[in-house]
Amino acid sequence: MKQLRFLLFLLPLFLLPGCAAPADPAEETLCRQELLAMDTVMTLTVYGPSGQEAVHQGGELLRELESLLSVTDEGSEIYRVNHSGGDAVSLSEETRLLLSEALALCGDTGGALDVTIYPVVRAWGFTTGDYRVPEEAELSGLLEKVGYAQVTLDGSRLTLPEGVELDLGAVTKGWAGDRLMELFRGSGVTSAIVELGGNVQALGAKPDGSPWRVAVQAPEGGYAGVLEIVDKAVITSGGYQRYFEQDGETYIHIIDPADGRPARSGLASVTVVADRGVRGDGLSTALFVMGREKAEAFWRERQDFDFILLGEDGTVAVTEGLEDCFSLYGGWEGRPLEIIRK
């Protein structure tokens, strides 16, 4: 079971679930829905008069996305695609849009993100919970079926060579966040925040105009820091989220596509702050695989996002765009905070 990596500060839990009129009529009504989807706990919080309808529709949207994109659900579109036996299949518009964004990110990250990693992820047991350490020969066999360049997407026609399988798990929650923001905006909402199993995405600011405060989890539990954000996605990939131990070794669920083994880049977690959830989600996974040096170089070349790196050695580094909106918290206060500059 995944741990929640973020908790929103100061949200009164007694309001769960449903809507609550504010004590002070000058304040906005708050509607909140908590649901289980995509194997994790999700919370949608919407302020304003259209909140109730918006959270309801948001819940429906999440279920629709799950039933399209789940890699394990035998009724999903991804399952159908993964069992197409090398034949071309026609994709829904939703899946086409997500897959084409995801493939672009795979290319942009030099394959650190690879949406065809599924055969390897499955061999380690991460989708089933039957954890095991595959033999070298098994991994090298499976790696022949990994490589996003083997995916042919021509309009909505997708062809995967026999044995190649998609896993959009590294970008699905980020995409879902973007789709929720779109839905809320279209309903006239100006202030909302969603937690999708730890991914946090906000529409606008809090109703009083102040930024949202989002906690960044410490690898050992508790919080390492707090971020103040408006209109952003905050997305973490961490080695402590899903892993198993065998013979004193820890094996995490983020795989380096270069060797098919759990990524060991010296990072405990990468938190990406981006305008779009899908980009933040894809990048958090990819930067975790890359490690600090490559992640910094990648950021310098693009600069349309920021990140927080927690090292396995307890170090904390943030890119300069977060200098004024990130602060260390609790037991982490007083540690050196390194600023990564352009």
Ligand code: ADP
């Ligand atoms: P989470 O989904 O746990 O929040 P991530 O966004 O980092 O975390 O995605 C990790 C998931 O993505 C894994 O569970 C696996 O299904 C898949 N995955 C693992 N390694 C990679 C990779 N290098 N590229 C693409 N997907 C990956």
Ligand code: MG
């Ligand atoms: Mg990700």
